[in-house]
Amino acid sequence: MLVTERRERILALVRERGTLPLSELASTLGVSDMTVRRDIDLLAEDGEVQKVRGGVRAIGAGRPVSGAATTSRSELRAIASAAADLVEPGMAIGISGGEAGLALAHELRGIADLTIVTNSLLVSDLFSPPSRSDAPYTQTVVLTGGVRTPSQSLVGPVAVRALEQLHCDLVFLDAHGLDVQAGLTTMNLLEAETYRAFMAMAREVIVLAEHSRWQVVGLTTIAELSDIDRLISDDALPADAAEQLRDHVGRLDVVAAGHSG
Template sequence: MLAQQRQAAILDRVRAAGGVRVSELASEYGVSDMTIRRDLESLADRGLLAKVHGGATTVSPGSAHEPGFAAKSVRQRAEKSAMAMRAAAMVSPGDAIALSAGTTTAELAQRLVDVPELTVVTNSIPVADVFYRAGRPDQAVILTGGTRTPSDALVGPVAVAAIGALHLDMLFLGVHGMSERAGYTTPNLMEADVNKALVKAAERLIVLADHTKWGTVGISSIVPLERAHVLITDDGLDEEARALLSETVPELVMVSGQ
């Protein structure tokens, strides 16, 4: 396959899935990682996609754009891993917790499969799948049901109703963006309703948001910044944002993204 043909095929993949990984493309096309990176650089230089660590995603438009789960999974992978590790340390055996949809919460799920007697409520298909695959008989996993979004979240009245009667110890909330004006936001109106229901059901709210989420505003607000009991982010956050969040959020936890 010529480079031009391969790049056209890669672009089709990115547009269809929302994101791709270098390792997967190298294996599929039988070329080196370096060759794929050059292909991605060429496409990025022409404004056809956005390069991220470990892969590429579609060029992101406005506040109502919702990337797919695959697209988000290749972004800030080191930061998400560090945040998930810190969040997992907050969970104890026997807790009843909720994990919202998102790639960071899916990363957190991987670190919770060995916690005994855990009850997990989620509207995320990938999060539920992590626990179902682990198959621990002492863990209870409740998937809300609902209508599926591009990010593999379940939303709508069925999901909201499933959450309404629950009482949970903690909610680990992944967000699309956060800002002083809009608080924590999502690009999906129906997902915002589900997230609000999860917030209402939980005693404590822990938000996981890497530094790239600061200043990003989705179309729908979930809760104000100060509503989170704990905000876990990474040290890529700029000094001005750190100062503001330190004064606004009861507990700001910074992890290293390296």
Template sequence: MLAAQRQHLILQEVHNEGTVRVATLAARFDVSEMTIRRDIDALDAGGLVLRVHGGAARTDSFSALEPGFANKSAFAQPAKAAIAAEALKLVRPGMTLLISGGTTTFELARMLPRNFDLTVATNSVMVASSLAAREGTGEDSGIRTLVLGGERTPSEALVGPLTVQAVSTIAADLCFMGAHGLDLQAGITSPNILEAEVNAAMVRASSRLVVLADSSKYGVVGLAGICPLSAVHILVTDSGIRAASTGALAALRKAVSEVRTVRLPNSRNGHAEPASVISPNPRQYQPPVPKGKAP
């Protein structure tokens, strides 16, 4: 087995179990413990796992640890792209959108149509950059972009009192929010207290909240709470949620107005299959009419 293949399997084991031991992995792959330590060192250097005494742990094992944007963007990328494509279906011409920081919301921002007369307010440096006009074209980006200033975090979000104040002046049709953690009891959480405050302000400033979270976020609890699951109007996730925990999808269906699960790209054509839309209660989401528009 090639080192890259073994490291991929180790990464899967870490994300499934939370922690792994060197001795256990060495026995499983029939290699020396030194070989496993080198694999863990390589994964740790890439920010994909945390090297701990005797093994490795998930990077979100510690509630206050905040991974950098580059490290997060490399994980579960096909799921994030499929989730973003499904969320894009909720966007209507003339809408005002709030978009939080995050790698999945970044994927969504890159897909936004430039001819919808959209206004986007964001605290994400990466989202704002993705909405800018292509350098050297001399063309307008087609999207009015409001950058909510503040202190920059490792995940390329802007946070702090200035950001919260700016968010309070916005009235958005939809808020698209990424999630560090998605838990039945803790709700939507972040490892950064200041970012959690900004995201909570975004929830208050929006008519509808759409959370974009791949299945690896299920059961993860960050340091600071943003909102309970009952505040989420639509959750867009991937079909891996069924394997994340027994009964996870059924529990989410009870807590959230609408759950959309996208099937991950298959090996035959590389494209995601259509989403499964589940609306278990009368609060089923209806796309809002943009402010100032007649029904």
């Protein structure tokens, strides 16, 4: 089987099953675990899949969506690219769990001397040690402890305590939902506490939210919209939504993601 054929087969299997262990993929394809791991690394770099411990997950698996709205890869990449432009070498930044945070982490791997505080196992895995023992570490990762969620994030009192004594230049949060009345929301009570701890340690709080997050209301409120210093969304955000958000958040950045209007 050619390399391209094998990777197409991996993509098909992952999209069909959602999440697969590396050992099962290797057995199915008749190759070694190392070969599958290299394929997964490249597919993850291209944004085709998410790496998880001991396996691989389809993009978007386990993330709730509202109605027919789905997360567009082009939207995530545009938002993540705009967010990465705010990061400078030497900064300490926080990145929450979620697809937008993971997309941002991909954009940041080339920026040196970063300290990255995260509760995401997926984000942490991206910033792996150098492949050679004599090569320097270019980024430092601080991973919180906590209770693991289905999206491979760590939440709860242990995560909160880990964040309480830290200070970051910028904190980037993924949004489950945004609403004028409900504010920034999530479906997970422990995640809400952890997000508030992230916000407390930030000089600037930046929320990354595709247009489909607008008027989605989760189980619990994390913070009011006025607590958000900067919101980055894509150009499919309706004009009336943008007008309302500009009245509430510190700053709204709308980035081009191939949408018209």
